[in-house]
Amino acid sequence: MDFAPSARSQEYLQRLHAFIDRHVAPFDPVYRRENAELNAGADWRGWRVHPRIAELKALAREAGLWNLFLPDAELGAGLSLLEYAPLAEAMGRYEFCAEIFNCNAPDTGNMEVLYHYGSEPQKARWLRPLLDGAIRSVFCMTEPEVASSDATNMRAQIRIEGDEIVVDGRKWWSTGIGHPDARVAIFMGLTDADAAPHARHGMALVPLDAPGVRIERMLPTFGEYDPPYGHGEVSFDNVRLPLDHLIQGPGQGFAIAQGRLGPGRIHHCMRAIGAAERALELLIRRGAGREAFGQPILRLGGNLERVAQARMAIDQARLLTLYAAWKIERFGVKQAMSEISAIKVVAPNMLQEIVDQAIQIHGGAGVSHDTPLTGLFALARALRIADGPDEVHRAMVARVELAKYGIGGKRGAAA
Template sequence: MDFAPSARTQEYLQRLQAFIAEHVAPFDAQYRRENAQTNAGADWRQWRVHPRIAQLKALAREAGLWNLFLPDAELGAGLSVLEYAPLAEAMGHYEFAAEIFNCNAPDTGNMEVLYHFGSDAQKAQWLRPLLDGQIRSVFCMTEPDVASSDATNMQAEVKEDGDWLLLNGRKWWSTGIGHPEARLAIFMGLSDPQAAPHARHSMVLVPLDAPGVRIERMLPTFGEYDPPYGHGEVVFDNVRVPRDQLILGLGQGFAIAQGRLGPGRIHHCMRAIGAAERALELMIRRGSSREAFGQPILRLGGNLERVAQARMAIDQARLLTLYAAWKIQNFGVKNAMTEISAIKVIAPNMLQTIVDQAIQIHGGAGVSHDVPLTGLFMIARALRIADGPDEVHSAMVARMELAKYGLGRSRKEAA
């Protein structure tokens, strides 16, 4: 078991960090300020992508720092999920960095779905423009009228209609739906209510300009709309799409989701670790540069102990995430379920705690937009719900642990 970065990872990481230091870090404060000014308010139809983003994307592609997440040497960097993990951490230092390298969620997960499960025609129509960064995509799974923490509850429908599929339902928290370049949704819906619980749902590719697709509103997180990406509530009202837009087959939705979410959670958690490193750096720099009561505030009120605890928590989360990536790489997603669920609890909670401490040491500045801490806190808190809440992942870890002792699910859980 070796988590040391491979030679390929080290080479990519060195280039990536140099690019970020030269082009991304100096632009961070300007981007956050100008993006907030340009895209104020909830009307996503008025949102625009900062022109510098397209320029940076072109530079990144020219530098060979493009589609680094994809384990295909022709279409991407050809890195395994373990090899890519340190690169995701490096991107996590800045909220907008992943998009510059075409490694942003939910596009990475959607591209992996198309790469692994899409037909040749689906790849030509949707995967190619996504890989080229020409369009963006969303993943429509969560629903407002059911407890979506249990994904088998989803009630949005996929019905067969000859050579067509008919889609009806309401989705929300569809990340990226407000982006001006969003063109595609992957819609997960109930296709066979009588099948086994994990064979009832299907995934369908839906053009966002299809008749019957209606974005009703953007949903704020702590009052912020996250432009130009946004998290929206979307209605699918008798949306008809050709049957050839069905991914893999009817009833395959959960099988696809399992393959999508495993590597995606590695990406999320490593970016969270990068964000925690950024928060810790900001905390130390602020605490050592400001004085109160005759000494740097870093040395007041237990702050040094908090720094030590933050360092230990970050390193623990990183090692567990790398272990999960190692298990996925060597044994597959199904054999890494405990670790995947564990990191999904550990990493966001770790980030939330460290950002909260960084906010505290910044005082009033910490809750302003002058520093990126409120944005990082929002990411951490939302991640504790997105892709399955803490409680669901903790329950998974507990079930897997009990199974080692021959203790299966309770009658209530199995029902």
């Protein structure tokens, strides 16, 4: 196995780094300050996108740095998952960066769902505008009334009534629901409560302006609402839609979700690695530039050892994530479940630890809005819950490992 970036990946990466260095990095402190001024508070109805974002998106598209995640040479860059991984890492250095290249979650996952599973009319209505960056989308899976760490617990419904579907339920932590350009949600719900556990659910495309869809509130993460994206609680009350809004058909929800989440976790983890690289850089520059007790802070209190540990942890996480991407491409998502689960534990925990150390070395500045560190810490901590908590992923890794020795099920695991 060879994880070295291909010539095509290296060429895109060089262009991407040049664009980020020229346009994104200088704008980052301005964006963080002005976005907070534009979008104060929990009332998403007044949220606005910073005007510079649209300008940067236009520049990125002109530069051919658009839809880089999509393995289709006509609609995107045509890069494989392994080729795209270093690009995701580069975008992860700045929280808003992925949107500039139309590579932001949850839109990437939703576009992949439509690309792989959508009908031609669904692609024409929703995929094309998403690929153009004209609209944004939401993924509605997690529910407040059940333990969503077990996705089979979902109780929201998609009922088929003649030539219509009826969508009912309540979802929360629906990322991007507050964005002014959000137009459609992919909603996962029960289509047959009596079927096998992983054949009970389906996915439907729900326009956010459909009667019965109501955004109840935005949910803060450590007191921050993440405007103009937001993470919201949404109710779906007897939402009636044509049958052709169902993706693939009843009972296909988990199969679609598995196809969506495998590549998506590679994206998340590589962006987390990029964020960790930036946190480490901030730690080193701050530690080398400040003195206490007659010497640079970097040389006090075991900080050099922390730098070394951070370097090793980042490189380990990167190699594991690239291995997972390689295995997905070589053998498919089902054969890479252990590795996908492993990176989902390793990368966010690694990021959280390094950001915490960077905050510590910055002192009071580290917990202020003067640096991006509080935002990165919130991102890392939330990622340890999003797309499945650490415990669920550790259980998957353990289950696969025990199966190698013929040990399965609860009795076998206890033995």
